Amino acid sequence: MKTVYILNGPNLNLLGRRQPEIYGHETLDDIRTACAALGETLGLTVELFQSNHEGGIVDMIHTARENAAGIIINPGAYTHTSVAILDALNTFDGPVVEVHISNVHKRESFRHHSYVSLRADGVIAGLGTEGYQAALRRLGTLLA
Numbered sequence: 234m235k236t237v238y239i240l241n242g243p244n245l246n247l248l249g250r251r252q253p254e255i256y257g258h259e260t261l262d263d264i265r266t267a268c269a270a271l272g273e274t275l276g277l278t279v280e281l282f283q284s285n286h287e288g289g290i291v292d293m294i295h296t297a298r299e300n301a302a303g304i305i306i307n308p309g310a311y312t313h314t315s316v317a318i319l320d321a322l323n324t325f326d327g328p329v330v331e332v333h334i335s336n337v338h339k340r341e342s343f344r345h346h347s348y349v350s351l352r353a354d355g356v357i358a359g360l361g362t363e364g365y366q367a368a369l370r371r372l373g374t375l376l377a
């Protein structure tokens with residue numbers, strides 16, 4: 234079984250409780266459970282991580298270089314600021330799908346630019362937490 238890392242950035246530990254009118258009521262644990270079940274049908278093992286720290290996310294990407302075939306990443310606010318996360322993703326050889334729960338293009342203009350999109354093979358925004366499953370299906374295709 235190939236392994237997919239689902240990496241989540243700052244404040245996403247509060248998913249379900251944080252601005253539910255924007256991000257919904259599901260938690261990261263709900264996403265982990267749903268993606269693990271879907272992963273089984275796709276022949277993929279799913280490991281989900283979250284960090285509130287930019288360097289923590291960079292470290293997870295470095296670990297993915299050895300341990301993961303693909304990455305799904307929601308970098309949270311670091312999407313819009315982090316060259317370090319972009320550089321780390323550029324050291325990873327497998328497919329990368331960027332996910333945003335909200336439709337960032339419908340929101341403030343500072344959310345319209347993503348450094349991570351310069352590397353991502355696909356970008357999903359505005360599908361709510363279902364976006365993670367859509368990303369996983371795409372990795373299932375790319376890694377088949």
Ligand code: DQA
Nearest residue numbers: 307309310332333334335344
């Ligand atoms: C987000 C959108 C970002 O702009 C925001 O900073 C987040 C979450 C999303 O999933 O919609 O923390 O990445």
